Amino acid sequence: MKRLNGGGEIKAKNQLGIIGLGKMGGNLALQAAEKDIDVVGKARSIKPELEKKGVKVVDNYDSFVSFLKHPRVIYLSLPAGPTVDAVLYELVPSLERGDVVMDGGNSFYLDSIEREGRLRGKGIYFLDCGTSGGLEGARHGACFMVGGRNGGIKMAEPILKGLAVPGGYLHTGKPGSGHFAKLVHNGIEFGMLQSIGEGVALLRASSFDLDLQEVFKNWSNGSVIRGWLVELMEKGLREEGIESIEGYVEDTGEVNWLLQDAINKEVPIPVISQSVMELFKSRMHESDAYKSIALMRHGFGGHPFGKDDRIIKERKTSRIKKI
Incomplete structure (x- = not known):
């Protein structure tokens, strides 16, 4: 061996x-x-x-x-x-x-x-x-x-x-249990991305002269919220910046299935639900929060910046069986 x-x-x-x-x-x-x-x-x-x-x-x-x-x-x-x-x-x-x-x-x-x-x-x-x-x-x-x-x-x-x-x-x-676990995982991911993105928006709107890259680097070392997404946010700020990023967040639609499944099971998931609504809003107007989410998603999965016709098609066709 x-x-x-x-x-x-x-x-x-x-x-x-x-x-x-x-x-x-x-x-x-x-x-x-x-x-x-x-x-x-x-x-x-x-x-x-x-x-x-x-x-x-x-x-x-x-x-x-x-x-x-x-x-x-x-x-x-x-x-x-x-x-x-x-x-x-x-x-x-x-x-x-x-x-x-x-x-x-x-x-x-x-x-x-x-x-x-x-x-x-x-x-x-x-x-x-x-x-x-x-x-x-x-x-x-x-x-x-x-x-x-x-x-x-x-x-x-x-x-x-x-x-x-x-x-x-x-x-x-x-x-079925493996893909169900991954579906819930993706819902949790959405909630975490939204929270980090909103944090970036607050930091940028403050009256302090904060170096966001250094803040996220600091949070990646020993803080309660340390983790890969925080690290990706620091990396994205360092390599891409945020001003030039398009805030349109693309996705393939899996977490929409999770919302429907939760409704059928009568299990409340308000944070995940709102994160999906915020993702839809990203396609209507720009914000620092949405740009941050796009930056992190690009970092972990190579997801595109902006609208992508191939992914839009996949979002509509990727589930065969109805809930």
Whole structure:
């Protein structure tokens, strides 16, 4: 066994297939390759920057599946919604009983439960793998919350532990639970972003000559509110500033699902609810709070500054099953 920087242990030359080699999938592939995992990625085009680091990249499912020995472990790094089902439609006929497919995107948890049922009937394990940590986590050690049956978990767990930070892997329970945990996580994230953004607005409106970058650097060292988002705010102020940032905050809509789910469960979530309303307001007028949120979101996930037609489309199509 070989101990890894991520805190887990995996056997040398385990194999992992990754479908979708964008920002998250590409960084995860690089991390895996560095940790003695044979990685094959399926993408629409060849990725020389990944191949020179040891990632095999193919553009068809036959080559992708043939590279992986049975039982296969495959991670989907795809936008939520119809894209996941389209890929499963093409991929599953080439798989064998006992193979494992993990959805590492932000799919709606009821969609994941339905997909798990479909693949279970074919003898294939489907795991809903909530993935957090942004681009940095994918590259250097992520946080995984994974729902699914024990048989599939047993096969995927050694790889996921190796790709996670210490303590950053959890089998949350039955199918759907991983994506549900990630959905709640994203709601909490929204509330935290809004609070920090409002704090920036207050600091900038004060009569004091405050160096905001230094304030956030100070708060990152020992304060009660220290954490990655505070660190990202300091980094964003240092590298980008705030004056030139567009305050339009884009999102893919997952936390809207959480609000609807909370209403159905009659669970009050006023802070998360208001953070979503504030996000909508960001699309109507500029403010320092909204600029700050955009700055932090860009820092952890590479989210765009300003309006993005692709994300707007994803927001409307990424959930299949209705609540």
